[in-house]
Amino acid sequence: MGIALNEGLSQISLIFIYAAMAIYTAAFLTFANHLSRLASEKKKVQGAATKIERIAIALMILGAVLHAVGVVLRGIAASRVPWANMYEFSITGSLVVVSIFLLALTIKDIRLIATFVSGFALLILGSATSIFYVEVKSLMPALQSYWLVIHVVVAILATAFFNIAAALSIAYLLKTANWIQKSKLKFLATLKRILDLFPSIEKIERLAYRFNIIGFILWSFTLIAGAIWAERAWHRYWGWDTKEVWTFIIWTIYAGYLHANATRGWTGKRSAWLGLVGFLAVLFNFTIVNLFFKGLHVYSGLK
């Protein structure tokens, strides 16, 4: 038959993913170290922080390059796009998150969520390699469609934008949390000093909103593209399959988020919570729904 899977190459790909994880770990620790130094009360320590931050960003770029090589090799090993099961979706998705973050850095100063982004990428890759890992397999006939490229790429992009927005919403909620602001605990006091370094809450809120609106547009497209594909593959454009249900739920939550931002009394904390709930639904959709719910989108490849 026409396909040739390359098991050896997929092992090399895995080595690159592990290498990327090691570098991300270093980047994460360096970013965390940078933050704690910035929050220090000693002037001298604060001064040394910028250099550390530059090292951390360099590490993250290096990690992203290794990560990208791993993803590309996986695609070559399977002789198709590298996002046909949960493992592949995770490694590709986290690469997109890191790339969008690094790209956004050149436009907007969002360095302060770097700790979150690198930590999150690490977490995703960790669960991908330990829980979701599967050998390279060919595409099941239902997935052999150009919609796999369009529908899934846009879904990954949307997820990445929601992800960064969620990081910003967490920052917003921590910064506005009274229990942190007023606490006398040493640990929380340090956290407060770190949070004081973040941009103003108005700025964070606006940024989260902008990432979320892009995410929402991309998610709407994902939903429509999914419906077009479903009409081809499953003889109906919409059938309330569990994955369709959750795509709809996520869309509705973010639609609510957009309305919240235009409703008096719902901006600020409430809309930040909504954005966060939306992203939790995205995570739930990807993990719990994929693994434990019955439905047509059974592509984890796990037994």
Add this chain to the structure above:
Amino acid sequence: MVISSSRFDGDITTPELTLAGWSRWIWRQLTSMRTALLLLLLLAIAAVPGSVFPQRSADPNGVTQYFDTNPQLAPVLDALQLFDVYTSVWFSAIYILLFISLIGCVVPRTGVHYRALITPPPAAPRLFSRMPASLSVKFAKNSTIPERAEAVLRKQGYRVIRNGKTVSAERGYVRETGNLVFHFSLIGVLIAVGIGGGLSFSGQRVLVEGETFVNNLASYDSFSPGTFFNEGMLVPFSMSLDKFEVDFDLRNQTNVGTPLDFRAYTSSKLTPASPAKPGLIRVNEPLEMPGANIYLTGNGYAPHITIRDAKGNIVFAGANVFLPQSTTYTSLGVIKVPDADRQFGIISFFYPTVETLTTGALTSIYPAPIDPLLTMNVYEGDLGLDSGVPTNVYALDTSKMKQVAGGKSAVKGLRLTLGETVELPNGLGTVTFDDIRRFASLDVSYNPGGIWVLLFALLSLAGVTTSLLVPRRRVWVRQTTEGFEVAALARGDDPILEKVVREVAEELKAKDKK
């Protein structure tokens, strides 16, 4: 939940509300943004149970199973319509309210937007410094500032009005247009879904290689029509399944036995007299016929079997659909022989590539027929076909039958390789495994609303993109005694408001130098 952002602690003297007053009040509440927001969140929550409990529309077998395993709980859940969430009273109530709220919000906004479109930009504010972005520039050669500002802003796509020393400009009307298009398109989606669903149908049919199917109600194994469907809507074409091919991977170690491609070769005729037209159905590639698309939803083996009685007369001959039980296509089939002298039935397993496990049990290790084997357990007695009550062709009710081969009966179960003939027990005759054919499960569906749903969905996507990404802003320029001022005000989110003010000021200065 307290939603109101402002609280009032004193006594409220509410005026007496008439019926009209009350309805106005309810209408205002319903169409408020806050209600829309709450209804949206409510809709999200209400959709959740549909992913937890099996739904009749998507997974009818799951519902039956749920009733079997939870006989106490299931009727309660059913009464709450938890197996039909998306057509339930409560789910419908939420989205209908949401759409009423939407209409109540969008229609007046259309009027407002129309008036905004025909009204010139508003006059400049007295104090520019009060605006979210403003700049005061000292500039000696300011005599022609208003004219230049008008030209600059007009070139950038603003609608501009000049009034003495001040210039008012506004742009981004399309933001609200997009917003309205988005919401109206959602109404379009809803209507298209409703009407399309009513006119739609979906029927299932299993077809063995060599069989022909005619598109009428009697031909379907199961059929679910929409509310407005009538049989006259079925175009009476015919379609034969000439050949069914499957590619399984045999080359890549980790992938052995994985299906790579399914192909159903068909020939179809629009009328009995018209020439047969060849076609190909694959997963993701339905066959498009007039008024119906034909999809491939499943496949399996249909071994062809001939049964002769003791005298050698054929009492049964045909291809039987065996349902696959595993990814290696170990398949289960039932053969009923009502026309024999003494009725009997057979429960049979088909192993495309047979292998004996250490326990002695048989299994199939590869889905293609490399070393095929049929096993049969034979039951003698009433098949229950004569009562006229329809029975499941894939199941044999053995409660009134006696097992005569296999299991605990004295005779061992029969085993047949391809082409082999073996003796049936109790003098029932012989059985021959003639041939292996394949079958395809086909779904014949039609939904005329689909294209409209897509059009409205794309329109709403374009609308929402415009309304979220195009900034709407007002810019004012005023000539002052020492130079000029620029101010801007965004309506909604505008990431570059300050930059706009700066750039307008820069350009006004630069233009003068030329």
